[in-house]
Amino acid sequence: MASEQSGRTELPLQYYLENEYQSLIEIFHWVANLAGSVYTDTTAVVSPEAAYAAAPLSDTHLLSQEFLLNYKHSSLDLTLPLGVGGYFDFPARSSLSLRHLREQEEKAGRGHIVELPPYQNVNASLGVTIRARRSLRTFTGKTMPLRTLSTLLFYANGVTGDIALVSEDNDPQWPTYSLGPTEAAKTRAASSGGGLNPISLYLVVRDVQTLDDGIYVYLPVEHSLKRLATFDDEARNRHLALGVSWGPNLDPATVNVTVYYVYSVYENSRKYGDLGLPFAVVEAGEIAAHLHLISTATKVGSSDIGGWEKVQTERFLGVDGLSRHLVHATVIGML
Ligand SMILES: Cc1cc2nc3c(=O)[nH]c(=O)nc-3n(C[C@H](O)[C@H](O)[C@H](O)COP(=O)(O)O)c2cc1C
Structure with missing residues (x-):
């Protein structure tokens, strides 16, 4: 399955898809769906689930949410x-x-x-x-x-x-x-x-x-x-x-x-x-x-x-x- 070159092991894409991908997705879903995930603010990719679950705790928002929070917020905004x-x-x-x-x-x-x-x-x-x-x-x-x-x-x-x-x-x-x-x-x-x-x-x-x-x-x-x-x-x-x-x-x-x-x-x-x-x-x-x-x-x-x-x-x-x-x-x- 795997080929070895200069001490590194290369996994074919097919092997990754069949053996690794599903468990990674499961971890991703588990983290993303934690109610109030503590990981949200430090996660590079803010999935919709993570932003939704962490909304009350987190400073990280979807970009569209940032936009909605900041536009037309008061008539003092001239x-x-x-x-x-x-x-x-x-x-x-x-x-x-x-x-x-x-x-x-x-x-x-x-x-x-x-x-x-x-x-x-x-x-x-x-x-x-x-x-x-x-x-x-x-x-x-x-x-x-x-x-x-x-x-x-x-x-x-x-x-x-x-x-x-x-x-x-x-x-x-x-x-x-x-x-x-x-x-x-x-x-x-x-x-x-x-x-x-x-x-x-x-x-x-x-x-x-x-x-x-x-x-x-x-x-x-x-x-x-x-x-x-x-x-x-x-x-x-x-x-x-x-x-x-x-x-x-x-x-x-x-x-x-x-x-x-x-x-x-x-x-x-x-x-x-x-x-x-x-x-x-x-x-x-x-x-x-x-x-x-x-x-x-x-x-x-x-x-x-x-x-x-x-x-x-x-x-x-x-x-x-x-x-x-x-x-x-x-x-x-x-x-
Ligand atoms: C903003 C927007 C994006 C959409 N994107 C897709 C799309 O990428 N592919 C697609 O097949 N249909 C797309 N649709 C069509 C919706 O799937 C479709 O409107 C919905 O299933 C309801 O069916 P109807 O339009 O026949 O009532 C989109 C509709 C809107 C309004």
């Missing part, structure tokens, strides 16, 4: 009121208006733009659709029509209206100058804190009619896609390899569109401070909920995915992981 208060002047209005300009600039800059065809007017009953929605993970791998993708994106996060930016009585306190259109900002299918829309939808496309396989970003104001990369076999395989961590019940090769929700931190934290993160995660969830319902109504399969590798996927998408972060993913496939 971060939020100052951020919100400071927002109701020129920079705020220009920031909202700039959204159009930024998208126009995005459109004019590098990268091929694909105008999406008009979305389909979907009349499905909302109650029936909500009852029918299920996470689906078995796809046929058939080609997705471009109009289907247009419909999914429009109902998920497309522009559905305008919001007035000037006060009704033309209050002179409200400045009228702005770097973009002064009267209105665009509103979307899914709601967003302050209308700031910090979530962008990055799409990895495989076999969608007329689109090259590759990476795209959805431009809601223009209802267009900007192509960031076209895939060769190597890039296609790298993305399929990322799909291995999505779990065994899904074949990544059958997914037509993987939707990645990318949060641009300063887009909303400039106004909301630490509240920006929970807002962004809520907003990604709202967009995802729309995506699932419109998928159900148009008989397309969809499922959220929690198993993505953050750093590797961000690198693959060209997202810096500093001011922009991957926060969620949804797969979509033809049934």
